[in-house]
Amino acid sequence: MPDAVTICECFARDGLQHEPEFVPTATKVALLDSFADAGFRRIEATSYSHPERVPGFSDASEVLTKIRRRPGVAVKATCPNPRAVRRALADLDAGHGADELSLLVSASESHTERNLRTSRAGQWERVEEMVRLAGGRFKLVGVVSVAFGCPFEGAVDPGRVAEDVARFADLGADLVTLGDTTGVATPPSVRALFARLTTAVPVVAHFHNTRGTGIANAVAALEAGCRNFDTAMGGVGGHPSAIRYGAGLTGNVCTEDLVSLFDAMGVDTGLDLGLLAKASAACEEALGRPLHSMVARAGFTPTPNQENP
Numbered sequence: 272m273p274d275a276v277t278i279c280e281c282f283a284r285d286g287l288q289h290e291p292e293f294v295p296t297a298t299k300v301a302l303l304d305s306f307a308d309a310g311f312r313r314i315e316a317t318s319y320s321h322p323e324r325v326p327g328f329s330d331a332s333e334v335l336t337k338i339r340r341r342p343g344v345a346v347k348a349t350c351p352n353p354r355a356v357r358r359a360l361a362d363l364d365a366g367h368g369a370d371e372l373s374l375l376v377s378a379s380e381s382h383t384e385r386n387l388r389t390s391r392a393g394q395w396e397r398v399e400e401m402v403r404l405a406g407g408r409f410k411l412v413g414v415v416s417v418a419f420g421c422p423f424e425g426a427v428d429p430g431r432v433a434e435d436v437a438r439f440a441d442l443g444a445d446l447v448t449l450g451d452t453t454g455v456a457t458p459p460s461v462r463a464l465f466a467r468l469t470t471a472v473p474v475v476a477h478f479h480n481t482r483g484t485g486i487a488n489a490v491a492a493l494e495a496g497c498r499n500f501d502t503a504m505g506g507v508g509g510h511p512s513a514i515r516y517g518a519g520l521t522g523n524v525c526t527e528d529l530v531s532l533f534d535a536m537g538v539d540t541g542l543d544l545g546l547l548a549k550a551s552a553a554c555e556e557a558l559g560r561p562l563h564s565m566v567a568r569a570g571f572t573p574t575p576n577q578e579n580p
């Protein structure tokens with residue numbers, strides 16, 4: 272087992288992406304600050320997606336202006352196209368930029384067209400332009416969505432995903448995320464995909480718990496050598512297209528539950544469990560409903576000992 276992993280907290284972006292009600296900027300800012308307090312070193316804060324298409328992030332610049340910045344905590348923003356990177360650059364020049372940008376591709380043509388309104392070839396051209404525009408001023412995180420299967424086309428060739436990961440690495444990405452966008456991965460398919468990867472670029476496992484397999488998949492990724500995970504407090508979140516096209520609510524793997532498991536396994540997440548529990552309660556209060564964390568109800572898993580292995 273590895274000694275340590277890094278968990279990127281995605282509540283404020285992937286988590287809130289399909290919330291029907293706009294979450295007030297002040298609430299987002301307070302929650303993002305509480306995530307940094309709990310010890311997250313990577314936090315996905317917002318998205319520069321077209322504000323008319325994803326209105327929940329129309330306050331992207333304001334959120335980035337208002338959150339407390341602290342050394343060692345990287346704040347990430349999602350960028351679907353070059354216009355998004357231009358907005359990120361404007362914020363950086365104004366003194367409140369993101370540290371990391373996610374650059375998106377999808378492993379299937381149909382998902383690319385529905386999510387990004389272009390072809391795969393067109394989106395790769397955009398990604399090349401985005402990398403040029405970013406000009407080395409941000410850490411870049413490539414994202415391959417529907418990496419384990421597509422809601423429109425079904426199976427996705429792991430060889431193609433491995434090529435996408437390599438292409439991001441060639442473009443200079445610092446990390447590449449494998450997105451199980453609608454929660455179809457299983458531990459065998461996770462092992463199979465990790466076995467196909469050919470580059471040394473660090474990979475981020477981004478699972479959705481649509482079918483209850485998220486935690487099992489995260490453990491499979493851990494055992495396959497993955498050291499970076501995306502999760503969302505309360506297991507909220509998902510991709511709007513997944514709902515629109517019938518895949519239902521596709522919440523991210525729940526942060527609290529995965530952290531609790533890693534803690535019990537002796538894998539260090541660097542997080543303060545007490546402050547994490549406080550942030551978890553604040554997320555439920557912010558959304559006004561109980562969320563999907565099991566440990567928020569049951570308490571964090573006790574560390575195993577000799578008598579109770």
Ligand SMILES: CC(C)(COP(=O)([O-])OP(=O)([O-])OC[C@H]1O[C@@H](n2cnc3c(N)ncnc32)[C@H](O)[C@@H]1OP(=O)([O-])[O-])[C@@H](O)C(=O)NCCC(=O)NCCSC(=O)C[C@@](C)(O)CC(=O)[O-]
Nearest residue numbers: 319320321324351352354355387388414416417450451452
């Ligand atoms: C796909 C696009 C970018 C194309 O957007 P579009 O409307 O097709 O853009 P366009 O290029 O035709 O431009 C139309 C107008 O919109 C403006 N525009 C264009 N882009 C932007 C922008 N970024 N910000 C602000 N304004 C923008 C642009 O400047 C132009 O304005 P005009 O010149 O006519 O005045 C847009 O429809 C969009 O942002 N859609 C939402 C994409 C999105 O956020 N999807 C969800 C991402 S989550 C995901 O992919 C999965 C992930 C990452 O979570 C991992 C996983 O779970 O597996």
